[in-house]
Amino acid sequence: MSNGVYEIRRAKKRMGQKSKNAVVNGLIYFVLALLGILWILPIIYLLYTALRVTPDTGIINKLIPADLKLGFGNFYKLFKETMFKRWLGNTFFVAVCSCAITTLFILMVSYALSRMRFKARKPIMNIMLILGMFPGFMSMIAVYFILKAVNLNNSLVALILVYSAGAALSYYICKGFFDTIPRSLEEAAILDGASQFTILFRVTLPLAKPVIVYTVLTSFIAPWCDFIFVNTIINDANKYTVALGLYRLINSQNSSFNENFTVFCAGAVIVGVIVGALFMGMQRYYVEGVTSGSVK
Amino acid sequence: MNKIANAFRRFGHGVKQAVYDVVHGSVAVKLSCVIMGLGQMMRKQIIKGLIYLLIEAGFIAFMVLFGGKYLGYFFTGNLGTQLGGEIWNEAAGIYEYTSGENSFLILLYGVVSFILLIVFVTIWAMNVKGNVNNDKAIAEGKPVSTFKQDCSMLINRKFYLLLLVPPFAGLLVFTVMPLIFMILIAFTNYDYEHTPPGQLFNWVGFSTFGKLFSIGGGSGFLLVFLRVLAWTFIWAFFATFTNYFLGMILALMINKKGIRLKMLWRTLFVVAIAVPQFVTLLLMQKILDGDGILNVILGTNTRWLADTRYASLIPRVMIILVNMWIGIPYTILMCSGILMNIPSEMYEAGRLDGANPVQLFRKIVLPYMLHATGPYLITQFVGNINNFNVIWLLTGGGPVDNILYGAGSKAQSTDLLVTWLYRLTTDVNPQYNVASVIGIVIFVISAALSLITYNRSSSAKNEEDYQ
Numbered sequence: 110m111s112n113g114v115y116e117i118r119r120a121k122k123r124m125g126q127k128s129k130n131a132v133v134n135g136l137i138y139f140v141l142a143l144l145g146i147l148w149i150l151p152i153i154y155l156l157y158t159a160l161r162v163t164p165d166t167g168i169i170n171k172l173i174p175a176d177l178k179l180g181f182g183n184f185y186k187l188f189k190e191t192m193f194k195r196w197l198g199n200t201f202f203v204a205v206c207s208c209a210i211t212t213l214f215i216l217m218v219s220y221a222l223s224r225m226r227f228k229a230r231k232p233i234m235n236i237m238l239i240l241g242m243f244p245g246f247m248s249m250i251a252v253y254f255i256l257k258a259v260n261l262n263n264s265l266v267a268l269i270l271v272y273s274a275g276a277a278l279s280y281y282i283c284k285g286f287f288d289t290i291p292r293s294l295e296e297a298a299i300l301d302g303a304s305q306f307t308i309l310f311r312v313t314l315p316l317a318k319p320v321i322v323y324t325v326l327t328s329f330i331a332p333w334c335d336f337i338f339v340n341t342i343i344n345d346a347n348k349y350t351v352a353l354g355l356y357r358l359i360n361s362q363n364s365s366f367n368e369n370f371t372v373f374c375a376g377a378v379i380v381g382v383i384v385g386a387l388f389m390g391m392q393r394y395y396v397e398g399v400t401s402g403s404v405k
Numbered sequence: 406m407n408k409i410a411n412a413f414r415r416f417g418h419g420v421k422q423a424v425y426d427v428v429h430g431s432v433a434v435k436l437s438c439v440i441m442g443l444g445q446m447m448r449k450q451i452i453k454g455l456i457y458l459l460i461e462a463g464f465i466a467f468m469v470l471f472g473g474k475y476l477g478y479f480f481t482g483n484l485g486t487q488l489g490g491e492i493w494n495e496a497a498g499i500y501e502y503t504s505g506e507n508s509f510l511i512l513l514y515g516v517v518s519f520i521l522l523i524v525f526v527t528i529w530a531m532n533v534k535g536n537v538n539n540d541k542a543i544a545e546g547k548p549v550s551t552f553k554q555d556c557s558m559l560i561n562r563k564f565y566l567l568l569l570v571p572p573f574a575g576l577l578v579f580t581v582m583p584l585i586f587m588i589l590i591a592f593t594n595y596d597y598e599h600t601p602p603g604q605l606f607n608w609v610g611f612s613t614f615g616k617l618f619s620i621g622g623g624s625g626f627l628l629v630f631l632r633v634l635a636w637t638f639i640w641a642f643f644a645t646f647t648n649y650f651l652g653m654i655l656a657l658m659i660n661k662k663g664i665r666l667k668m669l670w671r672t673l674f675v676v677a678i679a680v681p682q683f684v685t686l687l688l689m690q691k692i693l694d695g696d697g698i699l700n701v702i703l704g705t706n707t708r709w710l711a712d713t714r715y716a717s718l719i720p721r722v723m724i725i726l727v728n729m730w731i732g733i734p735y736t737i738l739m740c741s742g743i744l745m746n747i748p749s750e751m752y753e754a755g756r757l758d759g760a761n762p763v764q765l766f767r768k769i770v771l772p773y774m775l776h777a778t779g780p781y782l783i784t785q786f787v788g789n790i791n792n793f794n795v796i797w798l799l800t801g802g803g804p805v806d807n808i809l810y811g812a813g814s815k816a817q818s819t820d821l822l823v824t825w826l827y828r829l830t831t832d833v834n835p836q837y838n839v840a841s842v843i844g845i846v847i848f849v850i851s852a853a854l855s856l857i858t859y860n861r862s863s864s865a866k867n868e869e870d871y872q
Contacts, residue, residue, distance in 0.1 A: 130663065133762075134661075134663055134664060137658045137661060137664060138664070140658065141655075141658060141659065141664075141670050144655065144674075145670060145673040145674070147730075148673055148674055148676075148677050148730065148734070149673055149676065149677075151685070151688060151689065151692065151730070152676060152677070152680065154688075154692070154698065155680075155684075155688055214571065214572040214575065217568040217569070217571070217572055218568065218569065218572050220568060221564070221565040221568040221569050225564065225565045227565055230565075232412070233569070237576075238855070238856075239852065240576070240580055240581065240584070242787075242848055242851040242852045242855055243580075243584055243844070243847075243848050243851075244791050244823055244826070244844060244847050244848070244851075247583075247584065247587050247826065247840075247841070247844035247847075247848075248579075248580060248583030248584050248586075248587055249583075249830075250587070250830050250837065250840075251513070251582070251583035251584075251586040251587050252579060252583050254509065254513060255513070255578070255579075255582070255583065258510070258513065270575075270579065271579060273575065274575035274576065274578060274579035274580070275575065275576060275579055275580050276572065276575070277572035277573065277575065277576050278576065278580070304557070304560045304561045304564075305560060305561050305562075305564035306560035306561075306564060309564075333681060334681040334682055334683060336683045336794065336798070337793060337794070337797075352681070352683050355683075355684070355687070356683065356687065356798075359687065359691070360687075370691060373687070374688070377680075377684040377687075377688065380681055380684060381679065381680045381681060381684055384679065384680070384681045385676070385679030385680065386679075388678060388679045389675075389679060392675065392738065
């Protein structure tokens with residue numbers, strides 16, 4: 110008898126929990142849907158504006174004007190009337206070169222600091238930690254004048270140098286990954302008479318594929334997104350990267366926001382698709398990257 | 406402190422030992438102190454010796470022809486005295502135009518020469534040490550190493566040298582040198598009234614620091630500095646913690662058992678990361694503009710990013726909101742990964758003890774997350790103190806606030822220290838010296854915060870755990 114009452118009570122409780130759970134889940138769905146819309150709306154607005162062709166200059170004073178037309182006119186304008194094609198090429202060139210140098214530098218520094226033991230190792234790591242804490246802008250003006258002194262300002266080479274020369278400072282993630290590779294593998298190779306050089310290429314690098322992909326993608330994406338350095342170093346429209354070019358399209362004296370906003374959006378969509386595709390490829394490694402230093 | 410003292414002590418011992426080695430060393434060692442590479446050549450290490458000799462010759466040539474002059478300026482205590490202008494040439498009977506001295510280039514070349522001097526001293530020490538080692542080898546009856554052996558050493562025991570030198574050369578030229586240069590600028594009067602070419606600037610000691618940190622009867626920037634500093638910290642606090650906690654809560658919601666379409670929800674947010682930040686920021690800037698679409702939809706005409714009422718409260722709140730749009734997806738992405746790592750036994754144990762969801766969150770999830778992402782949180786905080794992009798591309802530091810802007814400080818109401826620094830260097834009337842002092846202040850703040858984290862983070866202590 111008492112057992113039966115207990116059973117009924119438990120069943121009632123379970124049902125109560127179930128309905129309570131349903132309410133909670135409903136609330137969660139509501140919040141997620143609301144926020145999801147909030148997050149996706151600006152992107153839809155970007156796409157919509159990029160596709161929006163209005164007969165006049167493109168003044169955005171109504172969300173949906175009576176004579177709304179959609180089409181690829183802005184993309185056409187972007188490639189015909191601005192130097193966007195050139196900016197794309199510049200950015201691609203800078204990205205490929207600086208990505209190659211950056212990846213090489215980061216792998217070199219990480220291997221030396223993670224796999225080898227020498228007297229200056231700890232001091233070097235401390236010095237790099239301190240160097241990384243100075244804001245980049247502080248040195249930017251001086252960098253500009255150094256480049257000017259060797260006649261390199263206003264050139265894409267300067268941009269590549271600036272993006273990749275400081276690469277060594279962001280070695281942490283890569284080193285963290287190298288630290289997790291078992292030492293026994295190397296010891297076996299050393300017993301077989303392999304040099305450190307061989308070990309790097311035959312043992313460590315093949316095992317470090319995820320972190321290499323991560324490094325390559327992050328350093329390839331950086332020039333597409335950087336605005337500050339290119340803004341300081343380059344002032345020749347022929348040498349703009351996409352970020353600076355698009356910025357100047359809507360923020361400069363001789364072109365007003367109203368005239369170029371739709372064209373800007375078209376450019377932004379193209380850059381967004383390129384960077385977005387790369388990012389999606391990197392996503393998995395991103396999580397491993399930022400957490401590898403702490404969660405083990 | 407002890408560590409630093411120890412480092413100095415060890416350095417002192419090293420120097421003592423080196424002097425002892427040279428004094429008691431062979432002729433080869435002593436010779437190589439004066440003429441690099443000679444000692445090596447005496448021991449038949451011809452190629453190595455020649456390389457050292459060439460380096461020394463090159464260095465001396467550089468110093469005589471170029472660098473020595475600029476190093477000399479450091480000892481004269483000024484950065485040039487000769488202004489450009491027309492000078493009467495007695496012999497030719499005409500006015501000749503001279504370009505005068507350029508303090509900027511004098512300082513820059515001085516720093517370059519100084520760094521080359523340090524690099525040279527390092528190479529010189531390596532050269533002497535090599536000879537001392539040769540002495541030891543001979544004393545032990547071993548042959549000195551051949552060039553081939555030296556090379557194979559470079560891909561074996563000394564491989565790190567080969568690996569570290571190229572990246573460090575890059576760092577030296579593009580990070581260390583500019584930094585030293587900019588730190589030195591903080592001690593000069595380099596501003597719009599002293600801009601070379603045409604004008605000279607000079608050392609002024611700590612007077613620029615004095616200008617930033619004193620009220621000085623209206624000409625000092627202390628009040629402005631404190632206001633910018635306060636906003637920098639308020640911004641960094643809200644930007645970091647809103648993103649962190651709201652992102653975590655959203656990640657928990659998405660990952661909750663029984664919630665369907667997890668992929669859809671996650672993708673909705675992650676798409677926002679895929680759009681480059683400058684695109685998002687410029688887009689938001691236009692959406693929130695006075696003529697922007699938000700006003701069109703709401704039927705208002707508020708200038709969301711330029712409203713000066715209530716101490717610019719509206720722009721400040723908008724910046725933080727836009728930053729949430731950008732930042733929360735990152736937190737979701739990161740937290741999802743970590744949440745999956747929480748051992749399910751921990752939940753079970755909690756549930757058996759009758760904990761409700763809120764308690765589960767407070768006692769299990771939150772401590773676990775804080776432990777796992779503590780260093781990330783502080784890195785984010787420091788990153789936000791230096792978050793140039795969000796402020797610059799949204800408001801450009803504005804709107805102008807007369808109290809701040811007055812007295813020539815040029816600071817505006819949503820300026821962080823970094824954007825203020827940037828404006829001071831790119832303004833029509835630049836004040837490079839004040840900007841450099843601000844840079845040093847930012848460094849001190851970031852360094853203090855980062856060192857605390859670094860010393861506490863497990864990855865620094867346990868780097869050998871998994872080997």
